[in-house]
Amino acid sequence: MVSSKIHLIEKCTEKGIKIISSMGMGNKLDPTKIEITDIYKTSMCPLAKVMRRELKSRGIKKLKVVYSTEKAIEPKKKIMNGNKMTAGSVSFVPSVGGLVIASAVIRDLINEMQG
DSSP states (O other), X not given: OHHHHHHHHHHHHHHTOOOEEEOOOTTOOOGXXXXXXXXXXXXXXXXXXXXXXXXXXXXXXXXXXEEEOSOOOOOSOSEETTXXXXXXXXXXXXXXXXXXXXXXXXXXXXXXXXX
């Protein structure tokens, strides 16, 4: 997943295409903690941390992202049936992130048309 995100961001950056990316919503329950910021201003998100490192190494200095400032809920069991547990998403949190992205894109388009 990370390599696909990075590749898409690299290609858009090379071609001057604006892009917004969603960071991790796993083990989060509070959709009111979702916000838009630059990747280099994020905190509390393990995916954003990896993305920052990878983007920095590729010379990408900015990226608009949607992420949650909420601390992820730690699962009581870290291993299930011998496999490491993956962070799960509650259905309404990622969908709110998608609505926030849609709102940002529409707002940016309106600002471009007016500006």
